[in-house]
Amino acid sequence: MYDVEKIRKDFPMIVNHPELIYFDNGATTYKPQCVIDALTGFYNDYTSNVERGEYATAIRADQAYARTRDVIAKMIHCETKEIVFLSNITAVLNQIAYGLSKNLKKDDTILISYAEHASNVLPWFRLKKELGVNIRYIPLDKEGNVILDELEKIFDDSVKIVSLAYVTNVLGSIQPIKEMTEIAHRHNALVAVDAAQAIGHLKIDVRDLDVDFLGFSSHKMCGPDGVGVLYGKYELLQKMEPIFLGGGMNARFDIDGNVILKDAPERFEAGTPHIEGVIGLTAAAEYLMNIGLDHIHAYENELRAYLIQKMLPLDNIEIYNPNNPSGPVSFNVKEVFAQDAASYLSTRNICVRSGNHCAKILHNLIGVDQSIRASLYLYNTKEEIDRFVEEVSKITLEETISIFL
Numbered sequence: 573m574y575d576v577e578k579i580r581k582d583f584p585m586i587v588n589h590p591e592l593i594y595f596d597n598g599a600t601t602y603k604p605q606c607v608i609d610a611l612t613g614f615y616n617d618y619t620s621n622v623e624r625g626e627y628a629t630a631i632r633a634d635q636a637y638a639r640t641r642d643v644i645a646k647m648i649h650c651e652t653k654e655i656v657f658l659s660n661i662t663a664v665l666n667q668i669a670y671g672l673s674k675n676l677k678k679d680d681t682i683l684i685s686y687a688e689h690a691s692n693v694l695p696w697f698r699l700k701k702e703l704g705v706n707i708r709y710i711p712l713d714k715e716g717n718v719i720l721d722e723l724e725k726i727f728d729d730s731v732k733i734v735s736l737a738y739v740t741n742v743l744g745s746i747q748p749i750k751e752m753t754e755i756a757h758r759h760n761a762l763v764a765v766d767a768a769q770a771i772g773h774l775k776i777d778v779r780d781l782d783v784d785f786l787g788f789s790s791h792k793m794c795g796p797d798g799v800g801v802l803y804g805k806y807e808l809l810q811k812m813e814p815i816f817l818g819g820g821m822n823a824r825f826d827i828d829g830n831v832i833l834k835d836a837p838e839r840f841e842a843g844t845p846h847i848e849g850v851i852g853l854t855a856a857a858e859y860l861m862n863i864g865l866d867h868i869h870a871y872e873n874e875l876r877a878y879l880i881q882k883m884l885p886l887d888n889i890e891i892y893n894p895n896n897p898s899g900p901v902s903f904n905v906k907e908v909f910a911q912d913a914a915s916y917l918s919t920r921n922i923c924v925r926s927g928n929h930c931a932k933i934l935h936n937l938i939g940v941d942q943s944i945r946a947s948l949y950l951y952n953t954k955e956e957i958d959r960f961v962e963e964v965s966k967i968t969l970e971e972t973i974s975i976f977l
């Protein structure tokens with residue numbers, strides 16, 4: 573039995589600020605007390621660097637840091653050595669693009685989509701500029717879902733990489749990653765998945781999906797900021813060149829410039845990592861797994877269906893993704909600029925995101941540049957949705973102007 577009231581008590585932001593309705597979980601999530609305790613535990617009891625010290629607190633930090641790799645590997649079903657810690661999904665996608673660029677040449681093709689976040693567009697655009705690779709766009713329906721029947725048609729021998737969000741950040745489409753990977757592999761292309769909006773919302777099994785790379789940010793799954801996870805098939809990680817060079821990632825170097833790198837995952841983790849953040853991520857992953865990702869997913873879908881059912885009758889709004897079963901709800905209030913509507917909601921203690929949500933080529937699909945995004949998570953409630961919908965129903969051009977007077 574999913575007990576949302578019990579879950580809410582675990583989150584100090586909810587306990588300390590019961591007046592706030594936080595529907596901006598796509599941007600970042602609240603942190604449960606156990607994550608905060610993991611961070612303060614490190615600061616209070618065993619602050620030290622990792623993989624450098626022989627004394628007791630350093631060894632304790634080593635063990636806690638290493639344990640996160642085990643826990644995340646268990647969460648997404650891979651081997652511990654296939655988990656790399658970077659600073660966020662943006663760093664992960666840049667690492668993948670940089671690493672794979674070494675095997676790309678002019679006129680090779682990379683497939684992405686109009687619904688991608690900047691982090692999964694700009695690293696590939698750089699390769700277009702520097703190497704002359706082609707960027708081709710995967711066919712999507714009006715709510716951003718990959719049209720599988722048309723996908724095969726855009727493959728040819730030039731396609732080397734497919735890089736796609738598992739769940740898109742504005743329309744919330746859950747992409748058919750497994751089927752897409754099967755097609756990509758038949759064409760000898762590698763698959764990278766941006767799971768920023770999927771992690772912590774649904775069960776992810778990288779072995780079953782058979783993807784080559786997958787990444788996410790800790791802060792979007794109740795964990796600390798500043799930690800990103802890169803999963804890669806081990807043989808691919810071993811062949812991939814790291815972006816960052818420095819301490820911790822090399823096995824040896826000499827005065828002639830000969831450098832021997834460590835094996836993955838360490839070869840990608842140059843310099844002192846965000847130790848306490850990585851340790852805090854264990855607490856977040858265990859917290860979510862204890863509740864059960866299937867339960868979280870089912871609860872979120874129920875909340876979303878409730879939100880859509882309450883919003884559809886409102887005639888002052890236009891919703892862009894009413895039929896997607898999951899993910900954020902993106903909409904506009906007719907005749908009102910998205911940021912003004914969000915500012916109005918803020919005066920009612922409601923937190924939503926407005927703007928283009930870093931998905932700056934999505935307007936090619938939905939026809940508008942700016943929207944309001946309400947993104948729900950495991951601790952939101954139907955009562956919050958009732959209050960939210962009541963406030964949204966009151967938004968008019970006159971109301972939003974009045975808040976600026």
Ligand SMILES: Cc1ncc(COP(=O)(O)O)c(C=O)c1O
Binds near residue numbers: 768789
């Ligand atoms: C789908 C997607 N990819 C990438 C990112 C970038 O995440 P970060 O800022 O944590 O690197 C986001 C953030 O909203 C996202 O939603």
